[in-house]
């Protein structure tokens with residue numbers, strides 16, 4: 386009972402109050418893996434963002450907040466509870482990269498309990514520096530700072546793994562069995578620069594519409610290609626026809642160029658092309674959060690209807706779906722590498 390599993394996700398503000406949202410956004414956006422500018426420029430840009438954004442985001446958080454707290458945290462806790470039945474080697478803990486419970490507080494508590502081995506599970510199917518790397522590096526810093534003597538394994542990106550894809554198809558099936566005109570797979574966006582820093586191959590096309598020509602070496606570093614690959618494998622498993630589905634990227638922030646096509650653009654295009662009943666899935670998130678519930682479920686729906694659509698159905702994330710719980714346990718045993 387000395388091998389702990391630590392589920393890691395992004396984190397939420399402590400409450401939807403403007404002050405708590407500002408504190409959270411400051412910690413999040415000052416992370417050099419998220420806003421990748423030298424400190425003085427990052428401080429300046431983030432301070433500018435923090436003039437207006439906290440009030441806007443607080444309003445959005447307020448609209449989706451549950452009695453028990455932030456949906457992302459509540460749903461992650463439910464997953465943690467269910468994972469306890471799947472993990473007999475030791476405790477299952479939940480840690481957040483920003484806000485609470487912090488990675489530091491969780492690792493220190495586990496060390497006090499005499500835990501000797503950790504499996505860290507960053508819950509991001511597709512790899513990005515702004516999610517996966519920053520979570521792993523924070524754990525590495527905590528281990529070094531407190532001289533913790535853990536043996537550490539890390540769950541690897543699972544964008545193409547059968548357990549994840551099987552759980553996605555199972556969880557979406559009730560919606561796919563209803564009539565629909567189109568399925569949009571909306572992934573979280575990234576500034577193109579984040580990918581170009583990792584993928585130097587000159588021929589690599591960030592506009593490609595599929596992942597077929599991408600080498601394994603590039604695929605391992607290119608978030609966008611991994612998203613395309615997830616979508617292609619999902620569509621194949623779900624028996625979808627070409628043309629019945631497409632991919633887009635949401636949440637652009639700031640003036641930089643982010644990976645395309647943008648979800649906002651696609652919602653208008655699909656409505657204009659005559660799509661009336663639209664399904665939207667967000668496979669980059671394993672738990673519903675502000676990005677799915679508010680950005681797609683509220684604002685996206687409004688936009689699609691205003692453009693002529695009739696219904697936008699947001700397919701829930703994997704959350705604590707039973708097939709996801711067993712799949713994640715398998716992935717955390719099989720798809721890991723030493724830190």
Ligand SMILES: C=CC1=C(C)c2cc3[nH]c(cc4nc(cc5[nH]c(cc1n2)c(C)c5CCC(=O)O)C(CCC(=O)O)=C4C)c(C)c3C=C
Nearest residue numbers: 395396397398419442457513515516573638669674675676
């Ligand atoms: C430079 C900005 C951002 C990058 C890059 C980015 C990447 C990224 N984020 C997620 C997952 C989540 N992001 C969430 C919220 C969120 N993201 C950004 C900005 C960037 N994300 C902001 C400013 C916010 C806060 C909300 C807002 O003001 O819009 C969340 C939800 C948190 C919650 O409490 O519900 C998740 C999850 C991924 C997967 C990703 C890159 C692949």
Ligand SMILES: [Fe+2]
Nearest residue numbers: 395573636676
């Ligand atoms: Fe984000």
Ligand SMILES: [Fe+2]
Nearest residue numbers: 635636676680
């Ligand atoms: Fe967003």
